[in-house]
Amino acid sequence: MSTNEIKISAKDVQVYYGETHAIKDVSVDIEDKTVTAFIGPSGCGKSTFLRCINRMNDTIDVARVEGEIKLDDEDIYDKDVDPVQLRAKVGMVFQKPNPFPKSIYDNVAYGPKIHGLAKNKAELDQIVENALKRAALWDEAKDRLQAPGTGLSGGQQQRLCIARAVATEPEVLLMDEPCSALDPIATAQVEELIDELKQNYSVVIVTHSMQQAARVSQKTAFFHLGNLVEYGETGQIFTNPNDKRTESYITGRIG
Amino acid sequence: MQPFWLVTIIVVLALGGFLLGRMRALQSAEGDARVLHSRPNYYGANVFMLTAVPSLIVVALWMVFQPVLIEANVSQMIPDRIVPEGGSKGLVMSDVRRLADGLDVAVAEGALTADQATNIRAEFTNIRERLAEVGVVLGSNVEAEVLTAAQAYRAQSATGALLMAAAGLSLAVAGLGWSLARIGVGFRARNAVETGMLALLILAASIAILTTIGILFSLLFNTIEFFRIYPAADFFFGTTWAPSFSGRGGDSELGVLPLLWGTFYISLVALLVAVPIGLFAAIYLSEYASPTVRSVAKPLIEVLAGIPTIVYGLFALLTVGPLLVGVFGRDGALGVDWMSGGTAVMTAGLVMGIMLIPFVSSLSDDIINAVPQAMRDGSLGLGATHSETIRKVVLPAALPGIVGAILLAASRAIGETMIVVLGAGAAARLDLNPFEAMTTVTAKIVSQLTGDADFSSAVALVAFALGTTLFVVTLGLNVLALYIVRKYREQYE
Numbered sequence: 001m002s003t004n005e006i007k008i009s010a011k012d013v014q015v016y017y018g019e020t021h022a023i024k025d026v027s028v029d030i031e032d033k034t035v036t037a038f039i040g041p042s043g044c045g046k047s048t049f050l051r052c053i054n055r056m057n058d059t060i061d062v063a064r065v066e067g068e069i070k071l072d073d074e075d076i077y078d079k080d081v082d083p084v085q086l087r088a089k090v091g092m093v094f095q096k097p098n099p100f101p102k103s104i105y106d107n108v109a110y111g112p113k114i115h116g117l118a119k120n121k122a123e124l125d126q127i128v129e130n131a132l133k134r135a136a137l138w139d140e141a142k143d144r145l146q147a148p149g150t151g152l153s154g155g156q157q158q159r160l161c162i163a164r165a166v167a168t169e170p171e172v173l174l175m176d177e178p179c180s181a182l183d184p185i186a187t188a189q190v191e192e193l194i195d196e197l198k199q200n201y202s203v204v205i206v207t208h209s210m211q212q213a214a215r216v217s218q219k220t221a222f223f224h225l226g227n228l229v230e231y232g233e234t235g236q237i238f239t240n241p242n243d244k245r246t247e248s249y250i251t252g253r254i255g
Numbered sequence: 256m257q258p259f260w261l262v263t264i265i266v267v268l269a270l271g272g273f274l275l276g277r278m279r280a281l282q283s284a285e286g287d288a289r290v291l292h293s294r295p296n297y298y299g300a301n302v303f304m305l306t307a308v309p310s311l312i313v314v315a316l317w318m319v320f321q322p323v324l325i326e327a328n329v330s331q332m333i334p335d336r337i338v339p340e341g342g343s344k345g346l347v348m349s350d351v352r353r354l355a356d357g358l359d360v361a362v363a364e365g366a367l368t369a370d371q372a373t374n375i376r377a378e379f380t381n382i383r384e385r386l387a388e389v390g391v392v393l394g395s396n397v398e399a400e401v402l403t404a405a406q407a408y409r410a411q412s413a414t415g416a417l418l419m420a421a422a423g424l425s426l427a428v429a430g431l432g433w434s435l436a437r438i439g440v441g442f443r444a445r446n447a448v449e450t451g452m453l454a455l456l457i458l459a460a461s462i463a464i465l466t467t468i469g470i471l472f473s474l475l476f477n478t479i480e481f482f483r484i485y486p487a488a489d490f491f492f493g494t495t496w497a498p499s500f501s502g503r504g505g506d507s508e509l510g511v512l513p514l515l516w517g518t519f520y521i522s523l524v525a526l527l528v529a530v531p532i533g534l535f536a537a538i539y540l541s542e543y544a545s546p547t548v549r550s551v552a553k554p555l556i557e558v559l560a561g562i563p564t565i566v567y568g569l570f571a572l573l574t575v576g577p578l579l580v581g582v583f584g585r586d587g588a589l590g591v592d593w594m595s596g597g598t599a600v601m602t603a604g605l606v607m608g609i610m611l612i613p614f615v616s617s618l619s620d621d622i623i624n625a626v627p628q629a630m631r632d633g634s635l636g637l638g639a640t641h642s643e644t645i646r647k648v649v650l651p652a653a654l655p656g657i658v659g660a661i662l663l664a665a666s667r668a669i670g671e672t673m674i675v676v677l678g679a680g681a682a683a684r685l686d687l688n689p690f691e692a693m694t695t696v697t698a699k700i701v702s703q704l705t706g707d708a709d710f711s712s713a714v715a716l717v718a719f720a721l722g723t724t725l726f727v728v729t730l731g732l733n734v735l736a737l738y739i740v741r742k743y744r745e746q747y748e
């Protein structure tokens with residue numbers, strides 16, 4: 001059905017946390033200009049796999065990644081690849097909101113400043129405004145841009161982190177449960193943003209909401225106990241899964 | 256009775272009370288601990304507390320105040336006539352005390368009977384010889400009045416001790432009886448113990464606070480005394496420090512500015528050394544070092560904090576000073592002739608800086624470690640490098656704590672004495688050249704009080720004025736530190 005190019009291609013990926021084998025033999029091709037949803041019970045390794053894609057697991061001492069992950073046909077675990085540059089291309093919204101102890105403005109401007117995306121203050125202002133608008137936070141934040149980001153509510157912090165990630169213009173956006181603390185209205189706005197991002201980028205979203213996965217994604221991957229059980233068109237996974245475990249999870253019998 | 260035995264008896268009483276209370280509580284519940292309001296141990300603890308605590312507090316206070324009262328009493332008995340020329344009543348009083356102790360020893364050794372000790376008269380017996388036989392050496396011949404005073408001292412001490420024992424024991428027994436009587440199924444022993452604990456904690460806190468206030472007042476009184484004999488304006492704005500120890504220090508010039516300048520200058524050099532090195536070391540240890548390196552290096556740096564400052568002083572005097580002269584002195588490596596002697600601001604500052612490194616690094620390291628990993632992840636996830644993350648996220652988040660650590664180090668630097676005495680010299684000087692000898696407030700306090708100046712003269716009392724000044728400066732620094740920390744807290748959390 002889809003004719004998009006492959007953006008990320010993972011082959012036989014294993015992740016160990018010390019002795020724990022957290023990801024087992026996962027191979028998956030994630031398409032460009034597509035929203036891919038990762039679903040699965042808590043602790044099955046969704047966040048772990050997501051963190052492999054921008055090498056955030058490098059920061060965990062005990063974590064060890066094996067296998068091959070290619071971004072645009074380039075092995076991201078190759079010695080020549082600079083993880084810093086990789087992360088500028090592959091942005092991430094973390095499972096727990098982690099705003100910096102800086103003002104709302106500085107939180108969003110952080111990435112653009114580091115990467116020199118703005119030529120002057122006016123441009124930077126524009127980038128910040130756009131990012132906040134896309135993350136559906138502008139109306140609440142426009143009068144308090146200089147207030148600390150840590151002073152926002154949990155859901156507002158979550159959107160601030162989305163705005164922060166969007167502002168750096170990544171090619172791939174990894175979102176780990178970006179709507180877990182959001183009300184239906186804000187959720188709808190974030191889903192709208194995801195839809196819009198899909199026009200140009202590849203988006204991977206981890207979610208515990210089946211409805212959300214069904215609404216926003218075109219592809220769905222179901223993880224269970226570190227294994228990728230099933231991967232395919234979202235419609236097919238939700239209506240006609242091949243694997244028993246997928247079916248039980250979707251219908252709410254395991255989880 | 257000996258205080259030791261008194262305390263032992265009270266504690267034994269209290270322990271017995273504990274067991275009795277426990278038993279009584281169980282009895283009143285007819286062996287079923289579940290009907291009691293509190294666990295049986297609480298009943299015991301309540302008895303223990305009421306028996307031991309009030310009586311021990313009374314005994315402790317008694318032991319503090321009794322000698323003071325007796326001194327005051329006895330010193331009235333000493334006529335001015337026998338106070339030697341130029342000496343003070345206090346000196347005679349110490350003779351009295353020594354003599355009273357000597358009599359005690361003599362009685363204990365059997366050289367005198369208790370009766371003899373109380374009734375012996377200086378006119379008829381050579382006390383000095385009698386005491387020398389049992390190994391108590393007195394400085395001069397004993398005057399009749401001194402002996403009478405000593406005997407009165409002994410008598411009053413003995414009565415006091417007796418009264419103290421009576422008071423302590425009766426209080427203990429009263430507490431024991433009362434608390435035992437109160438035990439019953441419905442008695443809320445747990446709450447009573449809780450209240451008792453609270454009272455104890457409050458007591459401890461008040462002792463700490465009262466002592467501080469006491470120290471402060473003694474500083475203040477002596478400072479006011481000083482300003483009575485020496486004009487405050489000359490002290491605060493005088494630019495010369497030239498105490499003259501002859502003739503009660505009448506023509507001394509006691510301007511504090513050169514000392515404050517020395518303090519400030521040396522501390523500044525010390526901080527210029529300690530802050531960058533300490534901070535960078537902390538950043539390396541907490542952000543870059545592997546766990547093995549960290550577990551070795553951190554204790555090693557902290558060893559620096561355990562070195563006594565006098566050792567640093569020796570290091571300054573014997574190693575750093577000559578080394579600096581070798582570089583900056585007349586025939587030194589640079590040939591610049593900036594430094595004439597080993598003792599200088601630079602010498603003391605450098606060594607003090609080394610001493611302060613662990614303060615800055617250890618505290619900063621803890622503070623940097625306390626910054627949540629999620630914050631670093633957030634920055635790294637946006638494509639920031641490790642050092643960008645540290646500069647732009649970790650350090651700003653840790654800033655209040657780091658500022659606190661630096662100000663703490665500054666307080667240490669300002670209060671440091673030994674390194675200054677040995678490393679910076681004793682010359683009070685207002686000068687910009689860091690290779691000149693200078694001195695600080697603390698070093699001068701030492702030298703003002705270690706001479707044999709009269710304690711009521713300006714040259715000695717100035718030490719208190721210096722102490723007060725120093726106290727105010729350090730207090731100001733601490734307040735500033737608190738203010739900065741608060742301000743950033745509000746902004747960021």
Ligand SMILES: Nc1ncnc2c1ncn2[C@@H]1O[C@H](COP(=O)(O)OP(=O)(O)OP(=O)(O)O)[C@@H](O)[C@H]1O
Nearest residue numbers: 017020022041042043044045046047048049060095
């Ligand atoms: N830093 C870590 N150190 C050790 N083990 C870890 C670490 N992070 C995750 N794990 C383990 O790896 C496994 C997968 O964790 P992961 O966070 O990827 O789960 P998840 O699918 O994201 O779960 P959730 O839906 O609850 O977020 C879990 O068993 C977890 O205990």
Ligand SMILES: [Mg+2]
Nearest residue numbers: 046047095176
């Ligand atoms: Mg997760």
